[in-house]
């Protein structure tokens with residue numbers, strides 16, 4: 001069954017690692033929705049979050065191939081555990097009249113998004129949320145005419161309850 | 175390990191320059207000292223502008239480390255590959271930037287595909303010129319990224335020791351492979367205090383060698399339940415030096431064995447339970463066993479498409495067990511019922527402790543019967559020179575005791591089919607990449623590794639021309655490498671496919687303008703011999719193999735020979751074509 005998976009990859013924070021990962025993904029023909037990179041609480045470690053789709057076998061290959069890279073410290077399939085997911089999107093939407101502006105702002109309010117910039121013809125909106133919320137928002141805003149859009153791609157983190165982390169499927173195979 | 179063929183070199187601590195420790199030294203000094211401390215006493219190197227400082231240091235250390243000059247960087251890497259396969263140690267190569275790197279690429283890809291441990295040092299332009307399209311600048315790391323296990327760029331001289339240690343460690347552990355180390359020119363001149371890290375630890379790299387006891391027990395239980403078990407052995411068994419444990423397992427359980435092209439010699443070729451090589455040009459016996467068995471036990475093999483044929487029809491009645499050091503190799507193409515991640519040596523040793531002895535049964539009787547009729551065979555002839563006959567004679571004359579390397583083409587298959595290997599690390603062939611031009615330089619590496627061994631390259635008239643310049647290297651270094659050219663006037667393997675699938679349109683597969691190979695050898699200062707008829711075969715081999723120096727033997731074989739059996743690409747293993755038997 002083709003499911004959406006959020007794969008979190010902890011890697012050594014040095015030169016060339018991103019190139020290695022993206023070249024592996026391209027070379028093996030894996031499809032990905034998004035890939036983000038950033039530093040973690042430990043400056044020597046970066047976290048990459050890869051959103052991809054595939055059946056069990058494909059996801060298993062992706063995680064195994066990632067684990068095979070020397071610079072990869074840990075691969076976790078977040079989809080296997082309780083987690084929070086967030087993506088930030090900036091959308092510039094056409095709003096040439098007072099009427100459309102009001103309508104857009106209504107949608108913005110319902111989704112708890114924010115207007116961060118405006119001009120006589122456009123509004124720029126910032127929204128954060130998981131992919132479902134973001135997709136639903138985009139669907140609502142689309143009819144007004146999206147002029148530009150920039151998505152960060154998702155990041156995710158396991159939930160914690162009473163000081164105990166909910167663990168994802170760590171795929172360092174034994 | 176009792177596995178033979180491994181050359182032991184003395185501990186070279188006497189060569190260490192202890193006086194360097196704690197002192198400021200140039201990058202070049204540190205680099206060469208580190209390579210020596212890794213136990214390297216021989217490397218293949220081709221100089222150029224940006225690596226002159228390193229070659230100057232190699233000159234200073236010439237009594238401790240020998241540098242062999244190939245005549246092309248590709249050949250240098252293949253030679254290190256052959257050396258590594260025979261010794262079981264990490265091969266070392268040093269090339270210059272730009273064209274040095276790009277020439278080495280084919281050798282790197284070849285070694286990496288066959289999991290051969292190599293460290294390849296590449297020169298690089300100075301740090302401040304990187305990215306400026308400077309003279310002889312190539313992004314070595316970028317060019318080789320998909321074809322190496324790992325790569326490093328040395329940014330500062332104080333990083334050299336750590337990187338060199340990690341490079342050799344990564345190349346030789348887990349699933350072995352190629353590590354590339356890019357060395358900018360300025361780093362070889364700059365100075366740093368030399369400190370030798372006694373141990374290597376990489377937090378993100380901890381290869382699993384010990385198979386999980388539970389998964390090993392499950393495998394033992396599966397074997398106990400199976401009526402028709404079948405061992406499918408790959409190159410991983412050779413690399414892990416696990417042949418003795420494999421033989422013990424078979425002696426205990428009487429399970430028939432097939433070894434892939436890469437694994438010839440991992441199990442004795444003369445053993446009654448040996449099924450031959452499987453796959454496209456494998457024995458009918460080996461392929462039928464896949465289709466009839468109820469349990470495939472793959473060890474260090476990777477279910478390559480040339481082995482499995484049409485996947486959906488592969489081993490239809492069998493459960494699959496897969497032992498491999500590389501987790502990503504398991505379930506890559508086939509569903510696996512009993513996965514075991516671990517080193518073949520470790521897993522087989524542990525398996526032998528828990529597996530129940532198994533008596534020969536109906537399956538063994540069937541196997542013995544089929545071995546009579548389903549083995550490699552050809553119609554003998556005295557009218558024409560058959561290549562299979564030449565290989566058989568080489569086998570007889572060398573008593574199966576030679577190191578055989580091959581080029582790629584029909585010749586590679588004939589060599590694999592008709593030479594029987596009883597010991598591992600005696601068979602050097604490019605399996606994964608199928609690189610023409612591999613065999614001759616690999617034979618050079620092998621001869622350096624085993625100076626007293628009979629080393630023979632089985633070559634085609636096409637392939638030999640891809641690294642024929644190495645004649646200079648064998649003559650210069652007095653290497654008694656023997657090259658057997660099975661000369662059919664064609665890129666024969668291509669011609670065979672064109673005959674079968676492209677209406678005999680021999681497009682670009684006829685090799686015109688062939689030289690007289692014996693004279694070529696002669697011009698280089700080697701010996702050249704030619705066999706024109708069937709009756710010439712034995713005398714030429716006798717003279718050639720007895721000659722103490724390098725020899726080219728040119729055998730004018732029957733031109734339109736085909737390799738049989740053959741499972742056409744995309745067909746199931748039991749849909750094989752065989753030689754017509756008039």
Ligand SMILES: Cc1ncc(C[n+]2csc(CCOP(=O)(O)OP(=O)(O)O)c2C)c(N)n1
Nearest residue numbers: 583584585610634635636637664665666667
């Ligand atoms: C570098 C390279 N180029 C092309 C091929 C494709 N190829 C495979 S076998 C072969 C023919 C080899 O001819 P020869 O060495 O004469 O051996 P034969 O098949 O005639 O025995 C070719 C061109 C290859 N394997 N390697």
Ligand SMILES: [Mg+2]
Nearest residue numbers: 634635664666
């Ligand atoms: Mg030929």
